[in-house]
Amino acid sequence: MVNYIWLGMIVISIIVAGAQGDIEVITKAAFEGADTAVKVSISLISIMTFWLGIMKLAEAAGLVQALARLVRPITAFLFPSIPKDHPALGAIVMNLSANVLGLSNAATPMGLIAMKELQKLNGNSKTASDAMCTFLAVNTSCITLVPTTIIGIRLMYGSQDPTSIVGTTIFATACGMTVAVTADRIFRKIYNWRGK
Amino acid sequence: MFEVINQISRWAIPIILLLVPLAAFIKKVPVFETFVEGAEDGFTTAIKTIPYLVAMLVAVSVFRASGSMQLMADFFSPVLNKIGFPAEVLPHAIMRPLSGGAALGIAADIIKHHGPDSFIGKLVSTMQGTSDTTFYVLTLYFGSVGIRKYRYAVATGLSADITTLAASLFIAHAMF
Numbered sequence: 195m196v197n198y199i200w201l202g203m204i205v206i207s208i209i210v211a212g213a214q215g216d217i218e219v220i221t222k223a224a225f226e227g228a229d230t231a232v233k234v235s236i237s238l239i240s241i242m243t244f245w246l247g248i249m250k251l252a253e254a255a256g257l258v259q260a261l262a263r264l265v266r267p268i269t270a271f272l273f274p275s276i277p278k279d280h281p282a283l284g285a286i287v288m289n290l291s292a293n294v295l296g297l298s299n300a301a302t303p304m305g306l307i308a309m310k311e312l313q314k315l316n317g318n319s320k321t322a323s324d325a326m327c328t329f330l331a332v333n334t335s336c337i338t339l340v341p342t343t344i345i346g347i348r349l350m351y352g353s354q355d356p357t358s359i360v361g362t363t364i365f366a367t368a369c370g371m372t373v374a375v376t377a378d379r380i381f382r383k384i385y386n387w388r389g390k
Numbered sequence: 391m392f393e394v395i396n397q398i399s400r401w402a403i404p405i406i407l408l409l410v411p412l413a414a415f416i417k418k419v420p421v422f423e424t425f426v427e428g429a430e431d432g433f434t435t436a437i438k439t440i441p442y443l444v445a446m447l448v449a450v451s452v453f454r455a456s457g458s459m460q461l462m463a464d465f466f467s468p469v470l471n472k473i474g475f476p477a478e479v480l481p482h483a484i485m486r487p488l489s490g491g492a493a494l495g496i497a498a499d500i501i502k503h504h505g506p507d508s509f510i511g512k513l514v515s516t517m518q519g520t521s522d523t524t525f526y527v528l529t530l531y532f533g534s535v536g537i538r539k540y541r542y543a544v545a546t547g548l549s550a551d552i553t554t555l556a557a558s559l560f561i562a563h564a565m566f
Contacts, residue, residue, distance in 0.1 A: 195540070195544045195545060196528075196540050196544050199525075199544070200445065200446075200449050203449040203450070203452070203453045203458075204448075204449050204452060204453075206453070206456075206458050207449075207452040207453045207455075207456035207458045208452070208456070210456045210457055210458045210461060211452075211455075211456035211457070211458075214456075214457060216456075216457075219452075219455045219456055220452050220455070220456060222455070223448075223451040223452045223454070223455035223456070224448045224451065224452055226451050226455075227444070227447040227448035227449070227450060227451025227452065228444045228447065228448050230447050230451070231440065231443035231444040231446070231447040231448070232440055232443075232444065234439075234443055234447075235436055235437060235439045235440045235443055236436070238435075238436035238439065239432060239433055239436040239437070240432075242431075242432040242433075242435050242436045243429045243432025243433065243436075244429065244432070246428045246429050246430075246431050246432050246435070247425035247426065247428045247429030247432075248406065248407070248410055248425070248428075249428060250424050250425060250427055250428020250429070251410050251411055251414045251419065251421060251424050251425055251428065252410045252413075252414070253428075254414050254417070254419040254424050255410065255413040255414035255416075255417050255419060256413075256417065257409075257410060257413055291402075292402075295395070295398060295399045295402055296399060297399060297402060297403065299403075300402075300403060302530070305527075305531055306435055306530075306531065306534045309531050309532070309534055309535045310431075310435070310534070310535060312535075313535035313536075313537070318536075319537075320536060320537060320538045320539060321537065321538075321539040321541065322532060322537050322539060322540050322541045322543055326531075326532070326537065326543070327540075327541060327542060327543045327546065330527065330528055330531060330532075330543050330546075330547065331543070331546045331547065331550065333522070333527060333531075334522040334523075334524045334527050334528070334547050334550065334551075335522070335547075335550040335551075335554065336522070338519060338520075339395045341515075341518065341519030341520075342399075343494065343518075344494075344497065344515050344518045344519050347494075347497065347498050347501055347506075347515075348501060348506040348511075348515055349506075351501050351502055351505070351506045352505075352506065353506035353507055353511075354507055355507065356506070358507075358512065359512055359515040359516050359519060360519075361565070362512070362516040362558065362561045362562060362565055362566075363516050363519035363520050365557065365561045366516060366517075366520040366554050366557040366558040366561055367519075367520045367554065369553055369554060369556075369557035370520065370521070370550045370551070370553045370554030370557065371550070372553075373549055373550050373553040374546060374547075374549070374550035374553075377545070377546045377549040377550065378542075378546045381541075381542035381545055381546055382542070384542075385541055385542050
């Protein structure tokens with residue numbers, strides 16, 4: 195699916211730009227995109243290094259395992275394929291907590307640490323495991339209790355009630371999360387049944 | 391309620407930074423060496439994401455710059471207007487799963503033009519607060535461990551995004 199979306203975006207963009215006689219935009223935009231991507235990756239080095247260090251300490255102190263044990267009822271339901279008390283569960287919980295609190299500097303590194311652990315269980319395959327798909331479903335649909343950035347923008351443009359959107363945000367995310375977990379279950383069954 | 395959560399957000403990282411090394415020290419872990427040992431992988435993990443992110447962001451960038459995104463928005467807006475979905479926020483809905491920065495820019499622009507407390511302003515604020523940059527997250531997370539076949543992850547993410555969008559529209563009409 196990702197192949198079609200990727201190719202589709204590029205082909206459509208070039209046709210549209212060509213039809214408008216504005217083909218130079220493509221060259222410029224392509225290199226701008228590549229530039230942004232590298233900058234994002236480079237900026238990940240510092241926070242990844244920091245959090246990997248902290249996580250190693252937390253693991254050595256037994257904190258990650260303790261956290262995994264604490265949330266076992268939920269994770270056992272969501273991730274039946276991960277052995278209980280596996281460090282992956284600790285990292286997943288840390289990632290989701292950081293997401294809920296809107297701590298993007300902690301959420302991404304924790305998520306990547308969780309993927310690293312999940313990949314160990316996946317035997318370093320190039321194909322996503324069931325647990326990875328579930329994790330990403332929960333991660334991308336995760337509830338944010340404090341949408342800090344947008345509240346800041348509302349405030350900047352003189353909103354009388356900048357936090358009035360918190361309630362609607364929580365409602366909409368709750369709907370999205372329910373569908374994400376359900377869809378993940380259904381797709382997993384279909385895919386495993388078809389043997390993919 | 392909101393203030394409490396805000397305080398938790400502010401304190402979370404300093405407290406982790408205090409408690410984790412302290413707990414490790416009590417358990418007789420050599421704290422400095424262990425931190426460095428874990429941190430060693432930071433560079434490779436971050437660098438590994440480059441090819442995946444370049445592929446993704448090049449496509450997103452040309453899609454936006456070529457005017458294809460606007461064209462798509464214009465194409466769908468007559469239908470969406472009928473179900474109470476203002477055409478102005480459609481570019482945001484399209485960009486949101488692809489690029490966080492671009493979506494935020496669109497949201498800020500809409501809020502500026504229509505006012506933060508207008509219906510459209512509140513709707514786009516809700517949309518910005520709810521959804522995540524699904525494609526970007528998938529590319530980054532899978533890329534960091536070298537996964538190339540995403541299986542059904544894209545389909546799941548898209549169903550969730552569409553649901554969140556519909557739910558935002560519904561709740562905004564109900565509340566504002």
